[in-house]
Amino acid sequence: MEPTRQPIRVLVVDDHPMMRDGICASIERQDDLVVVGEASDGQEGLALFRELRPDVTLMDIQMPVLGGIEALETIRAERPDAVVLILTTYPGDAQAHRALQAGAAGYLLKSCLRKDLIDTIRAVHARRRVISPDVAQELALHAPQERLSDREVAVLRLVADGQSNKQIAWALQLSLETVKSHLKTIFEKLAVDDRTHAVTVATRRGYLS
Amino acid sequence: MEPTRQPIRVLVVDDHPMMRDGICASIERQDDLVVVGEASDGQEGLALFRELRPDVTLMDIQMPVLGGIEALETIRAERPDAVVLILTTYPGDAQAHRALQAGAAGYLLKSCLRKDLIDTIRAVHARRRVISPDVAQELALHAPQERLSDREVAVLRLVADGQSNKQIAWALQLSLETVKSHLKTIFEKLAVDDRTHAVTVATRRGYLS
DNA sequence: GCTTGGCTCACCCGAATGAGGGATCGCACC
DNA sequence: GGTGCGATCCCTCATTCGGGTGAGCCAAGC
Known part of the structure; x- marks a missing residue:
């Protein structure tokens, strides 16, 4: 038997069964790719990763x-x-920033074409880093100093829940002035000028949720 | 040739190619179902619907x-x-409420199992109305009087964009008092007591976006 | 050693917000 | 014809918010 090139072994982790089906179908259609496992949440995905040692792991976020x-x-x-x-x-x-920081080999949107997915799997397996154009643009657009700190995110979460500065101060055991100070930095970083807009922008950018 | 029962002709409308693949694969696996067309947006879907007259149309929202x-x-x-x-x-x-109002035969979450989807397609084809348990619960939870009017949604959209009441009044050609009045009813309907929380709740409930 | 950046707190102040009261008009539904 | 409801507008007033300005602490990195 001719020892052809080993196929790229892929692990697919996504909680939507049908999306998983679609992804796997696209992969299996290629003869240099093979799905070795499927998981429906991060826990399962982690376990299967340890067990299977796939060449490439496809991972959903939510x-x-x-x-x-x-x-x-x-x-x-x-x-x-x-x-x-x-x-x-x-x-x-x-x-995306957090994922890339943690060493993700790529960041692709589900809205991409089948071909993009396949190409990207091959690319990341070849140790190239791939980022969706839309995401790359976002990342380039928002300078790194615009990243919110953990504390700021904590404050913003409570803001999103409708808490007043006073309530937030109490909840986080802070001075009212500190909360206002955090809010001020948040406004600057997100380039907004009120709490409500801050929440919508932060949500869109993926800080909350 | 034995005239077996006609298969249910399904049209699949979804902008994610891979999700479409997954859905279609699930459907094609059944011998009483057949995918007669695929579309990647509402416009295409509408055109294909007119052309194909499918028995059941699967429609994504976003x-x-x-x-x-x-x-x-x-x-x-x-x-x-x-x-x-x-x-x-x-x-x-x-x-969901709007969809059902417009005569949707069912409202299913993509996170459902393949079997649920298949069963639901058969059910709606048999003129039964099917709603995801999670969605049904939401619908039951929120009384109809909690539905926001068009005007209220318009106001809330601007609120989400960080506009002040004064700016909203100017944008919608209203008195400042009217805007405040709308906000008041919005707060009541959503059971919140400030604009920021109103935006997050409305977003979660699907009024914005 | 020094700088940077995150987190903390303080005071002043004008503007906006949200809670109370009201009111009118039109329109659909019964 | 009445009743309800959405949309519009008005007033007052306490509270809150956000801008401006300033400052101290501390851990990490150069």
Whole structure:
């Protein structure tokens, strides 16, 4: 038997069964790619990754039990050479930034064409880093100093819940002035000038949720 | 040739190619179902519907060019007996309400199992109305009087964009008092007590976007 | 050692917000 | 013809918000 080139072994992690079907169908159609496992949340994905050692892991972000970013971070901490391709619905640059920071090999939108997905799998397997044009644009658009700190996100979360500055101060055990100070920085970073707009922009960019 | 029962002819409208693949694969696996067409936005979907007259139309909501709800409304206006099954990602009760109002035969979440989808297609074809449990719960939870009027949604949209009441008044050619009055009723309907929370709740419920 | 950046807090102040009261008009529904 | 409801407008008033300005602490990095 002629030892042809080994196929790229892919693990697919997504909580939507039908989306998983679609992805797997696209992959299986290629003879240099093979799906070795499917998982429906980050926890399962992590377990299967450890067991199967796939060449490439396709990972959704929004999943129950354990999110894709968390799973990615764990995987990369365990095996810094792991190739994980994030495949998600929205181009929120905050999550993309975090994913890339955690060593994602790529960040692709689910709205991409089948061909894009296939090409990207091959590319990341060849150790190239691939980012969706839309996401790349977002990332380029928003300078890194616009990244919100953990504390700022915490404040903004409470703002989104309709809490007043006073309530937030109480909830986070802070001075009212500190809360206002955080809000001020948040406004600057997001280039808005009121709390409501801050929440919508932050949501769109992927800081909340 | 034995005239077996005619298969149910299905039209699939979704802008994600891979999701479409997954859906179609699930459908084609059944021998009493057949995919007769695929479209990637509401406009295409509408055209294919007119051309193919499918027994059941699967329709996503969030699509470019023409949204699923608008396409649904047009279809139902043309042919009141059309069977359209909304298949979407989020359980926002406002959109569900609008879809059902427009005569959707069903409202299913994409996170459902393959079997659920198949069963639901057969059910709506048999003129039964099917609603995802999660969505049904949302709908039951929120009384009809909590539905926001068009004007209120218009105001809330501007609020979400960070506009002040004064700016909103100017934008909509209203008195400042009117804007405040609308906001007041919005707060009551959504059971919140400030604009920011109103925006987050309305977003989650599917009024904005 | 020094700088940077995140987190913390303080005071002043004008403008906006949200809570109370009202009111009128039109329109659909019964 | 009445009743309800959405949309429009008006007034007052306490509270809150956001801008401006300034400052101290501390951990990480150069």
